[in-house]
Amino acid sequence: MFYLILFSVIVYLLYKWAIKDHDYFDKIGLAYEKPYPLVGNMLDIVLQRKPLMDMIEPNYYRHKKDKIFGFFNFTRVSYYILDPEIIKKITIKDFDHFVNHSDEITNADNVFNRSLFALHDKEWKDMRSTLSPIFTSSKMKMMYGHLSDQATNFVKHYEEKAKKEDNLIVEALDTFARFTADGIATSVFGFQTDCVVNKNSETYKIVQKMLHDFLGTIGVLKTVFSFGFPKIYNMLGLQITSREIYDFFKRVVIDVMDERDRKNIFRPDVIQLLLQAKKGQLKTEKENELNEKELTNFAANIEYDLGSKINDASHFTQDDWIAQGFIFFFAGFDTTSNLLQMTCYELAMNVDIQRELQEEVDEQLNLLDGKTISYEALHKMKFLDMVISEALRLWVPAPQVDRACTKDYDIELGNGRSVTIKKGQVINIPIQCVHHDPEYFPEPKKFNPYRFSDENKDSIIPGTYLPFGMGPRICIGSRFALMEAKLLMFNLMSKFNVEKCDKTPEKVTYEPNLFFRIKEKIYLRFKLRK
Numbered sequence: 189m190f191y192l193i194l195f196s197v198i199v200y201l202l203y204k205w206a207i208k209d210h211d212y213f214d215k216i217g218l219a220y221e222k223p224y225p226l227v228g229n230m231l232d233i234v235l236q237r238k239p240l241m242d243m244i245e246p247n248y249y250r251h252k253k254d255k256i257f258g259f260f261n262f263t264r265v266s267y268y269i270l271d272p273e274i275i276k277k278i279t280i281k282d283f284d285h286f287v288n289h290s291d292e293i294t295n296a297d298n299v300f301n302r303s304l305f306a307l308h309d310k311e312w313k314d315m316r317s318t319l320s321p322i323f324t325s326s327k328m329k330m331m332y333g334h335l336s337d338q339a340t341n342f343v344k345h346y347e348e349k350a351k352k353e354d355n356l357i358v359e360a361l362d363t364f365a366r367f368t369a370d371g372i373a374t375s376v377f378g379f380q381t382d383c384v385v386n387k388n389s390e391t392y393k394i395v396q397k398m399l400h401d402f403l404g405t406i407g408v409l410k411t412v413f414s415f416g417f418p419k420i421y422n423m424l425g426l427q428i429t430s431r432e433i434y435d436f437f438k439r440v441v442i443d444v445m446d447e448r449d450r451k452n453i454f455r456p457d458v459i460q461l462l463l464q465a466k467k468g469q470l471k472t473e474k475e476n477e478l479n480e481k482e483l484t485n486f487a488a489n490i491e492y493d494l495g496s497k498i499n500d501a502s503h504f505t506q507d508d509w510i511a512q513g514f515i516f517f518f519a520g521f522d523t524t525s526n527l528l529q530m531t532c533y534e535l536a537m538n539v540d541i542q543r544e545l546q547e548e549v550d551e552q553l554n555l556l557d558g559k560t561i562s563y564e565a566l567h568k569m570k571f572l573d574m575v576i577s578e579a580l581r582l583w584v585p586a587p588q589v590d591r592a593c594t595k596d597y598d599i600e601l602g603n604g605r606s607v608t609i610k611k612g613q614v615i616n617i618p619i620q621c622v623h624h625d626p627e628y629f630p631e632p633k634k635f636n637p638y639r640f641s642d643e644n645k646d647s648i649i650p651g652t653y654l655p656f657g658m659g660p661r662i663c664i665g666s667r668f669a670l671m672e673a674k675l676l677m678f679n680l681m682s683k684f685n686v687e688k689c690d691k692t693p694e695k696v697t698y699e700p701n702l703f704f705r706i707k708e709k710i711y712l713r714f715k716l717r718k
Contacts, residue, residue: 205263212265213258218607219251220258228260232700234412239698241587241620244268248621255601259616262415266590266614267607272628272651274599275617278591279659286591287312287661290614296414296421297428299437302511304664305519309594318501319512319664321470322461325483328667330456332563334375339675340560342367342384343683350684350716357689360710364528364676368521369395371672376458376516377440398433398518408701434510441513442506458516462509466501483567486577486640487655488667516665523585524669526706528676530583531576532686533696533710534635541637542686545575546717549681566674574637576673580655582635587620587704589657619654628652687713 206225213220221229232238248270251257255271269275278286288308300306304315321327350356366383369392373381381391401407407428414421445463447453454460464470535542548571552561597609609615624632628649629639638644656663680686691711699705
């Protein structure tokens with residue numbers, strides 16, 4: 189009897205703890221969705237019944253006039269920001285209140301935890317200032333040749349296959365993932381791989397293992413558990429990155445930097461720039477503003493001056509550099525391969541747009557007279573940029589971003605109403621919902637690159653187009669991703685029509701979990717142009 193009473197008391201106390209903040213938004217007079225004990229508003233995610241954005245979208249429209257609504261991420265109080273003006277203020281003007289990402293994300297893994305994405309406060313500021321010079325246009329041009337060679341080799345490989353196979357069907361994500369793996373390996377880490385031509389490539393096996401660690405069932409469950417119960421997760425010593433992946437990045441980052449330093453080897457890639465950054469030799473070069481304005485790169489980031497110039501990077505540890513190599517590979521590989529997949533899918537479904545893109549490609553080829561397209565020429569192709577920009581709008585790389593409040597912050601909601609975000613609370617920006625809002629983008633589910641034409645792009649409201657985020661915490665690698673995607677699309681469109689086949693899905697959806705992965709396998713036909 190005693191044990192039954194004790195058990196009942198424990199269950200009761202656990203229940204009271206789980207619902208202790210459930211009246212929080214009632215107290216401050218803010219609209220919110222009714223939560224469940226322990227899981228809050230995350231039940232559909234825990235049960236894997238819906239993708240996160242499918243769960244958020246009805247609330248987005250229900251509370252849009254309120255500009256903000258309350259949300260329970262398991263037991264933690266958080267908010268969704270729905271108004272573009274408030275989004276702009278939080279991410280740019282009042283960035284000092286929202287410098288960090290939520291620690292719910294960073295608790296799950298020690299390698300990821302040391303990456304630029306996950307670092308907090310001064311550590312983030314120092315690392316961002318150290319790495320920013322790597323991603324200027326001048327450094328992109330330095331790496332351009334490596335990526336250009338990979339794009340040319342990719343198309344040559346499939347040309348040969350298409351000549352042998354009259355009906356060449358490819359699985360889009362796997363096909364483009366192999367290209368991005370090869371491209372990042374050579375331009376970031378300085379070694380050649382064979383992922384495109386060799387189906388059993390050892391490098392690609394590492395890539396698949398890395399994805400499985402994070403996006404497989406066990407990885408997803410670990411991440412959800414770390415979100416809901418971070419203290420227990422850390423007590424159990426759980427990690428997502430396997431030792432095999434850690435050792436791989438130690439070899440390709442630390443061992444290669446040490447060898448180059450020892451033997452005075454120079455190669456134009458990110459590892460070389462990381463070595464320079466590590467030694468405090470990497471300086472920010474002033475961009476040629478005139479030349480930059482001539483280039484078309486609508487979705488690319490604007491780099492912000494953080495007021496922190498790091499000349500001595502000796503305080504960064506070996507694990508810090510391994511983590512940066514990891515995030516360069518993981519983020520660049522996965523987001524760009526998905527972008528290429530969905531761009532080609534939309535072109536296959538919208539043949540007239542594909543034809544117009546090919547006309548622009550053909551015009552450029554005539555000017556090249558057999559030469560390889562230059563960095564400047566590629567980035568002056570307006571319709572190519574429009575196509576990529578629209579693919580990023582419709583199929584955004586990260587449908588949601590968060591920020592943790594570092595000091596109390598008041599948001600004015602109009603009509604004398606305001607709400608105070610408390611230090612430690614988290615705000616979420618539902619990028620996909622904003623991108624798909626017909627108020628900002630008419631017929632939002634339609635693939636329409638003309639939204640980004642010279643005539644129309646000035647009508648895009650600031651704070652409504654956020655494919656790589658916004659403000660100082662915007663994705664540092666956006667220029668690299670765009671360069672890689674545009675190079676592949678230029679070379680692919682010059683030789684192939686990308687067509688639907690019997691296995692091409694008419695509708696594409698997301699996996700019902702925290703990770704924004706396309707559920708369906710997308711098959712496309714590569715048909716040689718005449």
